[in-house]
Amino acid sequence: MIVPYWRLSGFYFAYFALLGGIAPFLSLYFHHLGFSAARIGELVAIPMLMRCLAPSLWGWLGDVSGRRLLIVRCGALATALSFTGIFLRQDYLWLALIMALHSFFWHAVLPQFEAITLAHLGDQSARYSQVRLWGSVGFIATVVGLGWLLQAFDLDVYPVVMLAIMSAIFLCSLLVPAPPSRLVKEGGQLATGFIRQLLRPGVPAFFVCVALMQLSHGPYYTFLTLHLEALGYTRSAIGVMWAFGVLAEILLFALMTRILAFCSLKQMLVVSFALAALRWLLLGGLADHLAVLLFAQLLHAATFGSFHVAAIHFVQQSFSERMQGQGQALYATLAGVGGALGALYSGYSWTSIGPFWTFAIASFAALLAALVLQWRLPGRADMATENDRVH
Known part of the structure; x- marks a missing residue:
């Protein structure tokens, strides 16, 4: 079985490049907009709360339908589309809604893609770390590159860069082939x-x-x-x-x-x-x-x-x-x-x-x-x- 190594790695690179833009710089952007520390903490907490809900819900849907790659592509596209609302307004309640909506779809993507990757690897699962490594490379590329960019330009450029990375995640998902169908639905049965x-x-x-x-x-x-x-x-x-x-x-x-x-x-x-x-x-x-x-x-x-x-x-x-x-x-x-x-x-x-x-x-x-x-x-x-x- 041929493993689409670079296409899988490219997706991880883009996905964790987005995390590299969020983790260090999201609070800095909210501070730039004039929010207090308490409000920044609340806005940053919202995507983490979505992480409590989204994986189980989308994981159940993936197990039932077996359409994991479709869920990844739809989730990546919905992440980018919902994030575009940040360009309309920057008041607290609107940003809270944007944070909740885009992160609900974003957190749907990775667990399903992990299953897709393991399905492609099959009996070569030991190579998983070689694929996942590119996610860390993507994270590093963003924190260094975006750090330089925000040093040279105004923080208003931040959401533009984030939207570009989200679009890259969707495009990378289109390049990934569907895994062998016999492996997609494994693990879908309920257990006691x-x-x-x-x-x-x-x-x-x-x-x-x-x-x-x-x-x-x-x-x-x-x-x-x-x-x-x-x-x-x-x-x-x-x-x-x-x-x-x-x-x-x-x-x-x-x-x-x-x-x-x-x-x-x-x-x-x-x-x-x-x-x-x-x-x-x-x-x-x-x-x-x-x-x-x-x-x-x-x-x-x-x-x-x-x-x-x-x-x-x-x-x-x-x-x-x-x-x-x-x-x-x-x-x-x-x-x-x-x-x-x-x-x-x-x-x-x-x-x-x-x-x-x-x-x-x-x-x-x-x-x-x-x-x-x-x-x-x-x-x-x-x-x-x-x-x-x-x-």
Whole structure:
């Protein structure tokens, strides 16, 4: 079977290029429009709330219909079309509607495309990381390029660039061929016993900590750009800082196979949370020192890279093959809930108690999660035994 490597990779490049424009610069654009920190936090939280709803709904539709590629194309087109409303008005309620509408369709796209990619790969699923890698490249290209662009031009150019990237996502989706039909509908049957597996030792604690990890990222994704700009960094330099974190993530992905051979999932998760607690304190209190900022961004390899890989493996080991879809959906949902709460609390606390204490709250959330996981997660041997019982 021939894998359309570059067409799949091109879609990931465009999709995560959009994320590279949203994560560092969306709050900066809202600040440019004159919104307060609280209103910025609310607007940034809306797409995260949509992440709690959209994946499950569109995933169900994909399972029932088997038309995943059509859903991807329609979702990508609807994302771009609904975003055009941002050029009509910029008042708070209208922007809230635009954020909700376009992100509802945007979050429908990736889970379906992941299934399409795996269907194309078939028994070559080990090549998935080689395809997904281009998403990180797209993210880096946008944060660096857009950082330079916003340094040279007015922020009014920002929505134009975002719409161009959304259009590129749709065009890339048109180039992707449909996967083999025999693989598209796999996993569409309902399964029983999900609650029983969800209540296995350590699993509820894990999902609570997933929400805590994303909550702790609230100040980072919502206010890091504004925080660094207030400390005197240029927008192009800020773009480089975001890119540096993603480069660290890519390097860790390259080494992950060797790391998993020596570390248990419990060890990886606990260390990831502990390093997240350290990272937020450094960003909140010492980000004006370039060396400290670079080190803090290097820790993105742990707070996203190792955490995400370990979390995906934990979900795979915690649920039987027929329950994987529900397990991954729950993981995405709780990540969305935590991210939304993180954006909201940081929006309200940023001006009232300041950047340091806002990041300190994030650090406490990550440290609390590390302690919970250390206490509640089974070790490697116990997890393997439970895994045998489930599978």
